[in-house]
Amino acid sequence: MRIRTFDDYQQAYQQSVEDPEAFWAGVAQEFQWRKPWTKTLQWNFTEPNIKWFVGGKLNITENCLDRHLAERGDQPAIIWEPNDPHEAGVTLTYRMLHDQVCRMANVLKRNGVGKGDRVCVYMPMVPELAIAVLACARIGAIHSVVFGGFSAQSIADRINDAQCRLVITADGAYRGNKEIPLKSVVDDALIGCPSVEKVIVMTRTRTPVAMLKGRDVWMEQELKQVTADCPAEEMDAEDVLFILYTSGSTGKPKGVVHTCGGYMVYAAYTFENVFQYEPGQVHFCTADIGWITGHSYIVYGPLACGATSLLFEGVPTYPDAGRFWDIVDKHQVNILYTAPTAIRSLMGFGLDKVENHDLSSLKVLGSVGEPINAEAWHWYDDHIGKNRCPIVDTWWQTETGGMLISPIAGVTKTKPTYATLPLPGVQPMLVDENGQEIEGNGVSGNLCMKFPWPGILRTTWGDHERCRQTYFSTYPGLYFTGDGCLRDEDGYYRITGRVDDVLNVSGHRIGTAEVENAINMHTGVVESAVVGYPHDIKGQGIYAYVIADAMPSDHDADLTKRDILATVSRVIGPIAKPDKIQFVSGLPKTRSGKIMRRILRKIAEGDTSNLGDTTTLLDPAVVDEIKAGAV
Numbered sequence: 001m002r003i004r005t006f007d008d009y010q011q012a013y014q015q016s017v018e019d020p021e022a023f024w025a026g027v028a029q030e031f032q033w034r035k036p037w038t039k040t041l042q043w044n045f046t047e048p049n050i051k052w053f054v055g056g057k058l059n060i061t062e063n064c065l066d067r068h069l070a071e072r073g074d075q076p077a078i079i080w081e082p083n084d085p086h087e088a089g090v091t092l093t094y095r096m097l098h099d100q101v102c103r104m105a106n107v108l109k110r111n112g113v114g115k116g117d118r119v120c121v122y123m124p125m126v127p128e129l130a131i132a133v134l135a136c137a138r139i140g141a142i143h144s145v146v147f148g149g150f151s152a153q154s155i156a157d158r159i160n161d162a163q164c165r166l167v168i169t170a171d172g173a174y175r176g177n178k179e180i181p182l183k184s185v186v187d188d189a190l191i192g193c194p195s196v197e198k199v200i201v202m203t204r205t206r207t208p209v210a211m212l213k214g215r216d217v218w219m220e221q222e223l224k225q226v227t228a229d230c231p232a233e234e235m236d237a238e239d240v241l242f243i244l245y246t247s248g249s250t251g252k253p254k255g256v257v258h259t260c261g262g263y264m265v266y267a268a269y270t271f272e273n274v275f276q277y278e279p280g281q282v283h284f285c286t287a288d289i290g291w292i293t294g295h296s297y298i299v300y301g302p303l304a305c306g307a308t309s310l311l312f313e314g315v316p317t318y319p320d321a322g323r324f325w326d327i328v329d330k331h332q333v334n335i336l337y338t339a340p341t342a343i344r345s346l347m348g349f350g351l352d353k354v355e356n357h358d359l360s361s362l363k364v365l366g367s368v369g370e371p372i373n374a375e376a377w378h379w380y381d382d383h384i385g386k387n388r389c390p391i392v393d394t395w396w397q398t399e400t401g402g403m404l405i406s407p408i409a410g411v412t413k414t415k416p417t418y419a420t421l422p423l424p425g426v427q428p429m430l431v432d433e434n435g436q437e438i439e440g441n442g443v444s445g446n447l448c449m450k451f452p453w454p455g456i457l458r459t460t461w462g463d464h465e466r467c468r469q470t471y472f473s474t475y476p477g478l479y480f481t482g483d484g485c486l487r488d489e490d491g492y493y494r495i496t497g498r499v500d501d502v503l504n505v506s507g508h509r510i511g512t513a514e515v516e517n518a519i520n521m522h523t524g525v526v527e528s529a530v531v532g533y534p535h536d537i538k539g540q541g542i543y544a545y546v547i548a549d550a551m552p553s554d555h556d557a558d559l560t561k562r563d564i565l566a567t568v569s570r571v572i573g574p575i576a577k578p579d580k581i582q583f584v585s586g587l588p589k590t591r592s593g594k595i596m597r598r599i600l601r602k603i604a605e606g607d608t609s610n611l612g613d614t615t616t617l618l619d620p621a622v623v624d625e626i627k628a629g630a631v
C-alpha cells in the first residue's frame, strides 16, 4: 500500500480510478475493524449521499491507541512543548495516552455524556485537548472543537447549532505573552446556551474563575474519581466522529460533519504517504487543533499511524522568532508542517534566528492553508530544508478531511507554488462558469471533484440542504471546492485562491458576509462591504468599506474605527478584525442592488487604473469618491 516511487504512485493512482472500491478496501484493511464492511462505497453527488465501508464497525481510538500498545506502548505518542520554553514539557507514550484517554472518557460518562451527544471543546493547545477529543471518540460522543481565538458569541452560535450537552475548557490559555481567559469567555457564551448541562474546567493558568455549583466541575478532581478502564464504544463506519465549523460565502459558519471510518482511513493514508512517515520519526504540525489541520495531522492521522506527534502551545514569535527552530532542534523534529503565513512572518526576522539552530534532523517540510508564494517557498527550501528536504505543498479543505492535491515527499517532483498532482483516489476536474469541463493542459478554471474519497464531508450539521446547495449544486454531479485552479503544461495543479466570497487571512477562513454582519451590528453603521486585498504576511488582509449614518469627522473617524474593531472582535473574534476601514457615503451597486465587489477589490488592491465596465452602476460617481478616499 505504501507508495515509495513515482511508479508506485502512478500505479496506485490508476487503480484508485479504475477500481476505487478495491483500492480503498485494500487501504482500509490495514486497520482494526470490529466487524468488516459489506459494501465499500455507496454514493451519489445529487442528494448528496456518500457512505464508505458500509456496515463496518470500529472505534477510531482503538486504531489510534489500543492497536499500538503491544508493539509501541512505550514510544512517545505526544510530545508537548509549552508556550514558555522554560516550563517543563510533557511526553506521553502510547500507553500513557491510552490510560489518560480512558480516564477522561470515564469523566465524560460520569457527567452524563453518551454516544451521539455533542461536546464542545474550547481549550489551549495542551495534551488535555488531544485527550478530550479522543475521549469523546472513545465513547462515541461527537466533538466540536472551537478555536481558542473565537468570541463568546461564536462559541454560543456553535454550541446552539449542535445542541452541545457539555463543554470542556480551561481557566485560561497562554499564547505568547498574552493570557486568554477561556473560562470567562465560555461563561459569557453559556448565558445563551440552554442545552449545556455541564462544564469541565482544566487548570492551566490558575486565573480565578467562576465555578457554578451543579454545572461546573474541575477536570483534575473529576479524574480522581475514575479508573482507566473504558472499553471503546462500537461505532458504525458512518456514525459521526466530529463536527467542525467553517466559514462560507453566506451566513453563519457551517458544521462540517465527518464520520468514523472514512475519515480515519483517509487521514492516516494521506499522513503516511504524503510525509513518507517512517516509524520513530517526530512529526511537528504547527496548526491549532481548533482547525481541521490539527484534527487530521496532529491527532488522528499521526496517531492512527503510530507516529510521534509534537503539540506546541505557543506562537512562532515567542519568546522570539527562532522558536520553531528551537523546537526542531530540541526535539529532533523530522517532519515540519506549517503555513505560508508563518514562513513569511519568520522570513522578516532575518537568518540570525535560524542559523544558531541545528536543523539537520528535518527530512520533510510541509505547507498548508493558503497559496505559498515563490519567495516563501524558496526561503523555506534554502534556509530551513537546506535544499535537502522535499517540500509538500498540500492543498485541501475542512470539507475534504485530508489532503487532496499534494506532492508525495521525495516521490513527486515539486515545483514552487504548485500543489502538483492529485493523490490516489482524487479525481479533479476544472470547469468554466457554465459548468463545462475544461480539458487538456495549460488551462485554468474552477476546481471540482468528480468522485468521492473516504474523507469527504457527509453533510453539514442539522441542515443537509445547505450542504447540497453549497457544494453540490453549482455544478450538478460534482463537488465544488470554491477554489480557482490552474493546470499547467505538465498537468500540475496550482491553486490560485478562492473564487467565492471567502477570505483566507493568515490561513484562517473567514466569510466576507460574516465580517459585514458583525460590522453592521455596530451602532451608527448603515451598511458595509468587505473584500480581501493582498497582504505581505497574512496572504490576504481585510478591507472594509463602511457607510455610517453620519460621515464621521477626521477626529471621530479614528475612534469609530476602533469601536468597529472592538465590535468585530466581540462578535466573531480578533482574527476577523479588518486591517483597513474606509468610510464611504455609498457603495457601488448595480441597478438590481448588487454590490460590485470587483470594483471594491480593485480599489483595495490599489489598482484604480482599470476598473472595468462601470456603466451598469446605479451611481457611477460613488466610485470616484471611493477611489479618492482609499486607505
Ligand code: 7RM
Pocket: 246, 291, 292, 293, 367, 368, 369, 370, 371, 372, 393, 394, 395, 396, 397, 398, 399, 419, 481, 482, 483, 495, 496, 497, 498, 504, 507, 508, 509
Ligand atoms: C486545510 C485548510 C481551505 C481553503 C482552500 C484554499 C486554501 C488550503 C492550500 C490552499 C493554496 C494550499 N482547510 N488552501 N491549502 N490554497 N494552496 N496548499 O486550510 O478549510 O481552513 O481552508 O484554504 O482556498 O479552499 S480550510
